[in-house]
Amino acid sequence: MTLAPLSNDVVSKKKIEFIDLKAQYESIKGKVDAAILHVLEHGHYIMGPEVQILESQLSAFCGATHSLGCANGTDALGLAMRALDIQAGDVVFVPSFTFAATAESVCWFEATPVFVDVEEGTYNMCANSLKAAIDYAHSAGLRAKGIISVDIFGQPANYDAIEALAKENDLWLICDSAQSFGATYKGRPVGSIGDITTTSFFPAKPLGCYGDGGAVFTNNAQLCEVMGSLRVHGKGADKYDNVRIGVNSRLDTLQAAVLIEKLSIFSKELKARQRVADRYSSALRDVVRVPVLADEVTSSWAQYTIRVKDATQRQDLMDHLKERGVPSVVYYIKPLHMQKIYAQYPTPGGSLPVTEALADSVLSLPMHPYMDEAQQDEIIAAVRSFF
Ligand SMILES: *Cc1c(COP(=O)(O)O)cnc(C)c1O
Numbered sequence: 001m002t003l004a005p006l007s008n009d010v011v012s013k014k015k016i017e018f019i020d021l022k023a024q025y026e027s028i029k030g031k032v033d034a035a036i037l038h039v040l041e042h043g044h045y046i047m048g049p050e051v052q053i054l055e056s057q058l059s060a061f062c063g064a065t066h067s068l069g070c071a072n073g074t075d076a077l078g079l080a081m082r083a084l085d086i087q088a089g090d091v092v093f094v095p096s097f098t099f100a101a102t103a104e105s106v107c108w109f110e111a112t113p114v115f116v117d118v119e120e121g122t123y124n125m126c127a128n129s130l131k132a133a134i135d136y137a138h139s140a141g142l143r144a145k146g147i148i149s150v151d152i153f154g155q156p157a158n159y160d161a162i163e164a165l166a167k168e169n170d171l172w173l174i175c176d177s178a179q180s181f182g183a184t185y186k187g188r189p190v191g192s193i194g195d196i197t198t199t200s201f202f203p204a205k206p207l208g209c210y211g212d213g214g215a216v217f218t219n220n221a222q223l224c225e226v227m228g229s230l231r232v233h234g235k236g237a238d239k240y241d242n243v244r245i246g247v248n249s250r251l252d253t254l255q256a257a258v259l260i261e262k263l264s265i266f267s268k269e270l271k272a273r274q275r276v277a278d279r280y281s282s283a284l285r286d287v288v289r290v291p292v293l294a295d296e297v298t299s300s301w302a303q304y305t306i307r308v309k310d311a312t313q314r315q316d317l318m319d320h321l322k323e324r325g326v327p328s329v330v331y332y333i334k335p336l337h338m339q340k341i342y343a344q345y346p347t348p349g350g351s352l353p354v355t356e357a358l359a360d361s362v363l364s365l366p367m368h369p370y371m372d373e374a375q376q377d378e379i380i381a382a383v384r385s386f387f
Contacts (some may be wrong), residue, residue: 016366016375018327019204023370024269028261035257047232048253054260055215061263062181062191064217066224069251070231073178073200076214077105077148079249080174080196083226086111090145091137093171095125096337096347097355098150102176103336103345112142113345115337117352121292123152123305123362126354127161134169136348146172151180151190153331153364154206154302155293159185159193174198178214179302181207182270186296191217196227201251201259206273206300207266209255272369273301276376280304280365283380287387303331304367306383311360317386318363324382329364 017023025032039048051069058067070076086092088110094103096115103113114137117129130147137144147166149157157175166173177183177190178200184190191197199205201213218224232239234246277299281290289307293299308314314330321328335355337347366379 014375016326016379017368018329018366019368020370021203021208021368023368024262027370028265031261031264032258035261036254039254039257045253047250048256050253050256050260051251054251054256054263057260057263058191058215058217061266062189062197062217064191064197065219066217066221067191068216068224068227068231069256070214070216070227071249071251072212073176073198073202073205073214074101074105075231075247075249076178076198076200076216077101077174077176078108078247079227079230080198080216081105081109081111081146082230082247083223084146084172084174084195086145089143091142092145093130093133093137093147094336095150095152095355096335096352097123097332097358098152098176098336099178099332100336100339101178102148102150103342106148107345111145113336113342114142115342115345115347115352117354118152118358119158120354122155122158122294123358124155124157125149125162127158127165129352130162130165133348134165134171136346140346142346144169144171146174148174148176149194150176150178151183153291153305154180154183154300155291156180156183156185156190156193156297156299158294159188163194172196178202178205180300181205182266182300184298190300192219195220196223201255206270206302207259207262209258209262211252211255213251213255213259215251269369270300273367274298276367276369276371277301277304279373279376280380284383287384301367303364305331305362305364307358307361308363309361314361314363317383320386321379321382324378324385326379326382327366330362331364333359335359 055067090111092106106113173194175194175197181199197217201209230246231249234244236243336342
């Protein structure tokens with residue numbers, strides 16, 4: 001059956017997607033389909049050749065000596081902490097303004113996340129708040145072991161200050177770069193910072209696959225070897241020689257094959273994301289607070305997040321946008337230290353004022369590299385007409 005072409009006046013406008021993964025797929029369909037088919041035909045579904053190919057391409061892309069695929073970005077954090085020999089009772093400093101995985105993975109080991117506030121400007125971990133949290137841990141007699149920084153919405157954290165505090169206090173540093181793969185900090189690509197960097201290939205992340213996936217990066221050969229063993233049941237010479245207690249956390253060959261194709265267009269996509277962000281910022285900066293990048297930092301723009309007056313204004317704006325077909329999402333409406341399950345862990349000072357204010361006032365707008373100017377203009381007009 002053939003369908004008659006729709007006449008122009010009944011063709012509806014293309015729906016505005018928050019993140020348009022279908023547009024991306026359309027642009028690389030031939031290559032992705034062939035790559036998937038190739039895996040189906042060679043049949044090495046677990047740890048097939050594409051996994052290693054991807055790992056060396058990821059290393060070349062981000063400047064880390066070692067890259068290892070794993071099952072998801074949450075496991076990546078777990079693998080990193082296991083490799084750093086985390087023990088029950090250890091303290092790990094984490095921002096509260098993040099996705100649950102950052103603190104959740106600490107709790108897996110019966111270690112203690114201590115919540116830290118973020119900066120007013122970048123929404124990333126605040127060095128002063130981190131320092132206060134470290135002092136708190138010392139004075140409370142807790143065993144401070146490490147820091148997990150988060151590159152929120154795609155922007156690298158304040159690494160000069162965080163690395164200095166890690167060094168001074170003999171703490172390891174894991175960079176939770178689930179949202180920021182592709183970004184740079186003062187010329188250093190994300191993946192080459194900290195003792196271990198973790199990322200996620202969840203479909204909605206800047207570099208996403210077609211299911212769950214993640215990776216760890218390190219310049220330390222010893223840590224790489226341990227994480228490589230941990231992800232396959234603590235394997236030694238092979239997986240039936242078990243030299244440590246491990247987990248099962250491999251990146252599927254199929255996902256690696258998809259990621260190889262996506263990585264080949266990633267630099268182009270990052271430029272397109274920057275263009276979208278620049279257009280938003282110049283069109284909206286007089287009505288809302290637009291995102292601020294620190295000096296000498298690039299973002300991979302996992303989210304484009306504006307800030308309005310308060311929770312009431314935000315809800316009204318969301319309703320207004322929804323009526324005009326513009327999706328928007330609040331990341332993160334309930335910071336971790338205010339979630340019932342995480343409230344049992346320490347928040348030095350009792351509250352995190354910046355985090356709490358952000359939770360009431362931030363709103364993320366549609367952001368992806370396939371947004372054309374006409375669509376973006378619609379979103380901009382919808383936001384502006386509210387004010
Ligand atoms: C998405 C995300 C994770 C977890 O990644 P998954 O692949 O979904 O497990 C961890 N940390 C942050 C900051 C994230 O945004």
